[in-house]
Amino acid sequence: MKKGSVELVGVVKRYGESTAVRNIDLHIEGGSYCCLLGPSGCGKSTTLRMIAGHESVSEGDILMNNRNVTLLPPRKRGTALMFQNYALFPHLNSLDNVAFSLKIAGVSKQERHARALEMLKLVNMETFREAFPEQLSGGQQQRVALARALINQPEVILLDEPLSALDPFLRTRMRAELKNIQQQLGITFIHVTHSQEEAFALADQVVVMNNGYIEQVDEPIGIFSRPRTGFVASFIGGHNIIQGTLTDSGLSVGERRIIALDRSLETGADNSASVSLRCDRIQISREPFDIAQPDPLQVESVEYQGSYVHLRGQFSDGLGLSVFQSDADYLASPLHAGDRAFVGWRHTDLNPLRPGGDAFSGL
């Protein structure tokens, strides 16, 4: 087994009466990039802090390399935490910030400075070794923080929303650098974020959390193409969720509409079931076509998004749909709010959702 594997077994975190994390089981492969994804308050940061050892575990165990570390202090776990605001020591320059843990460990000044300089070189910050944190930009501070996290050769790096303090342009660049360093060093990165874009770009394994539970664990492709619950589908965006009742001929939505299915659905109480449908898998046209729904969709809004156009519409029976139309198709025959258009999809594009659980209702 690769070094740096992390396993959570039945982990629970309670704060007095309220429960932040409810019974989580999770295995993170050594040397992989794992993203904990979810809205604020879903328990992802708490989970990270429990792995780091900055938060006690109410129930359950945390294992690293199959060693139980639940009760160990942070430094004994072989983890290093990178804070959201980087938490660089304002009274120390870059070099001393990076060398801080070596100073604590009693390493001689010469040796710790040499090793810290090496780390600064790794993140391309060696020219800023004398600079104090307040003299550095957000991106530079982040690199110093990364160097500080790396200096003890941890097996697991824990990153708490590391990119959220950066502007969007820098965010994409630092994202690439993080991935680069992770692959170069081959250590486990566990990264907390509320941006699905970030999680998809970085992760080998995405863990979607909601309300203290894990909703789904999968590769980014799996998360996006086969969201398991209504929450996942609505949180990552780009999906329609169609709720109805399961009948012999398909999913019955509203009073008359029957949506044909090609696979069985899990149903909840009273036979209710739901499916998700990717917005970009819906075909839309002014004229009816072979797989189109029999009645037209009333277009309510049209948003230009660059490479695609986001159309929102509603059927006369109240079922609303979002459609992403490629800009080429849109420009060939532009639709406007108030137009009527036919929409259709292949049965295979309908993704069954597990019943129960609520959809994500906005940030």
Place this chain on the structure above:
Amino acid sequence: MRFLTANPSYLQVTPLALVILLFLLFPVVTIVIVSFWDYNAYQLLPDFIFENYEFLLTSSVTLSAYLKTFFFAITSWLITLTLGFTVAYYLAFYIRSPLLQSVLFVLCTVPFLTSNIIRMISWIPLLGRNGLVNSTLQEINLIDAPIEWLLYSDFAVILAFVHLYTLFMVVPIFNSMMRIDRNLIEASIDAGASAFQTIFQVVVPLCKSGIAIGSIFVVTLVMGDFITVSLMSGGLSASVGVLIRNEISLLQYPAAAAGAVVLLITVLIMLSIMFRFINIKKEL
């Protein structure tokens, strides 16, 4: 007029400048002038002589008074610093609820609801020969005879200083501690630091300014004090302030003025050293 409309900021500083001129600069200049005057038993004689300074700087009484004053200042500083830092640290890092934090903070200021003198005098029935402490200790047979050095001693003086001025340490240190990002403490723990290492490597450097400001308060207050020393030492110890006051009560104003000028210069030198440790702009 045109100058003022072009530089309205001068107009804005005028009120404060006038206050400082009237209540600080004018008295100090007067004292400096008077310190060169001559005097006899009945009157002040305007003059320009150095005798006041000559006498002051050559007298062994001055030297011992200064030594005593430094001793009081340094001892009280060390004790108030230790106490103040501990109290501030407890308030800032151990008390999680902001409400309890403010309540405890206000509690610290309760002694300030009475005057300095009353707070000092209230020690007397406690520490005196037949005071509460001595009688209790005798009652439980810990001592046979009353402890003499509890009252009217250097111990009593320093006790009073600590009692009076610890809050002046607590407030600025607490203030700078509250500005320390709590993540820095976690970052320090993450780096493997023990609680003591975190305090000395992270917390102390980051509240250096608070410590310096508190030290300035305590040291200047103790250096200029005469009432605490004369009350609590029962007249047995003489600080520089006590000497000056004695000269005033004997109407030797020029001698007192010279003493005040020398004390002022001494304190200013001490302050200039302490100001090197802080970035005052950052604290405002």
